[in-house]
Amino acid sequence: MAVSYKDYYKLLGVDRGATVEDISKAYKKLARKYHPDLNPGNKEAEEKFKEINEAHEVLKDPEKRKLYDQLGPDWQNGQQFQNGQGFENMHFNFNGQDVNGSDFSDFFESIFGGGGRSARGAQFGPDPFGGFSSRPRRGRDVEAELPLTLEEVMRGGKRNVTLQMPHGPKTLEVNVPAGIRDGAKLRLSGQGDPAPGGGTPGDLFLRIRYQPHARFRVDGENIHCDVALAPWEAVLGAKVPVPTLEGEVELTIPAGSSSGRKFRLRGKGLGTAAKRGDLLVKVMIRVPAELTSDERELWERLAATSTFKARA
Template sequence: MEFKDYYEILGVKPDASEADIKAAYRKLARKYHPDKNKEAGAEDKFKAINEANEVLRDTEKRRAYDQLRAGGYRGGEQFRPPPGWGNQGFDFGEGGSGDFSDFFESLFGGRAGAARGTARPRRGGDIQAQVQIDLKTAFDGGKTRLVLQDSRGGERTLEVKIPAGIQPGQVIRLGGQGHAGQAGGTNGDLLLEVGIRDDARFRLDGRNIIHVLALTPWEAALGATVPVPTLAGTVDLRIPAGSQSGRKLRLKGRGMPGPTPGDQLVELSIRVPAADTHEQKAAYEALREQFEGFDPRAA
């Protein structure tokens, strides 16, 4: 079998910190996830990334792997476990890990432990995945369905509860939905990193929500009360006379819910109607005469 350089697979240095390894894994897992990447070889790459992460995120496995790698082994070279490796203490039970390569099994799997009859219960590994939701679901909370594909091509559907006010990048933990435990050990967990899809009307800024509100020139100049959409429904907003494009008005507490709810910031954008008829052009001419001397570029 070939030696696998797990550091090279994740694109990190051998002295990388736990945070570096976690960040590299998340980036590559998103890039090569079978649900997103349909290119040839993407699924094999995704499996290799998961295997590398399984070793390097575990302190004991990483320490043992580093000792082995220090012997001069390099990725792609022919490899056989050194004599006595079976006494390292990584007992996964008779089934082994099941989802990883022969190289992983030869180092950390259950075959050696089964041969010695010393297999002990071991918790299954966690699975990291992503779930994309719309902004309305993030605001209200609710449930969404997630289809997971395992390394053998099988699928399972899970219903995930989304707490109201969840933020992008937050992780939802589903206990017992990870890799199966070995020799009677408990299953790992499923860790879902939340992503929020773009919305046509609103933009998320932390717990605040930004909405761009179009106004006519006369609404901005004279003031008006206009309806404004929010994620909780439409509200009336008073526009002060003399408002300019870019001004932001605050709707207190209308942002994302939480211990300290965010606000909705309404950014004003003045839209000028086209002058298509003779009467409309005459109206603009009259306006120009009324405001002769006004130079918007003077500042």
Template sequence: MAAGDFYEALGVPRTASQEEIQRAYRRLARAYHPDVNKDPGAEDRFKEVSEAYEVLSDPATRRRYDAFGPGFRQVPEDVDPAAYARARAGAAPGRARGPGGEEIRFGAGEGFEGIDLEDLLGGVFGGRGGADRARRRWGPVPGGDQEAELPLTVEEAYRGGRRAITLPGRGGTRRFEVNIPAGVTDGQRVRLAGQGGTGSGGAPPGDLYLVVRISPHPRYRVEGRDIHVDLPLAPWEAALGATVAVETPGGETKVRVPPGTSSGRRLRLRGQGMPNPRGTPGDVLAEARIVVPRAPTDAERRLFEQLASVSEFDPRGVPRRRP
């Protein structure tokens, strides 16, 4: 992969829509997040993917990246992208305008890679202190808000609590201690004030928003605040009724199975789902799944054969009538 090619980092074409970029990032971030992928190199790949998404997910930043390439951060905001893009492509010498309308000339084939910001602004505002004078002229610029995904298991989302996370940054990885509210739902955002983009000229930094993504679970399926779980039942438990244990993220609880329960019936445990600090918690919906012995004993087989000989029940149609 070409160094600094953010489109290749996400595996999308340069014509990709914002939705395609977001889907690609979510897929790769889940695959390479250091908390779930312990392979060597996974953390570096996660940093690469996150930096690419940080740039390409913002339309304005993406336009500057498309125009100026990997060195776009060193380019003053008011430099004309079209003029400089022609110069980067090796066209005839071009011109661009600085922040005050000052003309900046470029030689053929010159680009922003490796350019010295002090030299560039010094040429516009005079001397090696030109960059400082430029910043004073533009005034303070607040830092932008940023987003990153926060993958959680169902149990972590249910319990909440403090958690250490690692995120990539331009100066290396950043570690945070995050207070996760109990009962966060998929797509909910956790705000870290002042941890976003850096402001300039003394302006405050932006905020960092962690978007919760609840990872697939082998037992639970989460829909909003409701938690769905399969409830295996023996044929006699389903037919005669029983009180059985069911595992939930909050621990084991009991559910009463009414007589005559068939597979697919949902038994609701009210208030046992995701907590809700501001209102009613969700429910646990235990879905009956009738399970038969894979290798019945001789005694079990005789009892099933006896049941088959006397029962008039036909699950595929009308009850059987015996002579």
């Protein structure tokens, strides 16, 4: 089988005369950068992490490095080549265990015949501070959205959530903190993807998404709503019902309130019990679209006798 040459020195950013200490330093620096725990869900970082571990596993070992270097001076051309002569039956072990499998590249296997899984099925996980560790890998984290109404956000409490996971639907009981912010994440430990080889499952992250509301608009922890007034309520003043997330309350409208005036109801917004936002109510004056003859006569008398100048 023809496979492409992999330049292990280039992968680690060292020259071919680098010492074992230089190789180890370069490896640790790159391993920290590309470690899967620091790059969740990043396939490119995961592949890079595998490559630098493969390169380090060869170059840190004098015997493996010697065999690798015997590929010859044409390594610079990245040429295609057949399985190396004399390397077909080479095997090795990590931490005293024979290994085989698919964690390493075809190039690696063509030279050493090895891989990254133990005979017991445990998958070897790269250790950013040196070599490989025999602990099973952790499963992938999963992220999903959790839509909530504003009333559910205000109340908080337990909710049953059904999610479509890679291995089928999963129903979970989730405890939603009262007043949780839009875009915040809830972490459910161990509810992500299962791990290969029996390792620890990943975590599930639920991102909170506020659903649009028919009456309220959200502005951080404050919410806004509009309340309609009849012209005479705005002029004479009135007590009108106003919606809140916890039910209606009565709001006193002072006489002479123009359309667009805002009233603040403190502690009627979103947030925790210790620090809730406010409800901002904007009054909007509505006029009748149709008038009876008596109503028209009254409006005409008002227009004729009033001294109010709307555009003064």
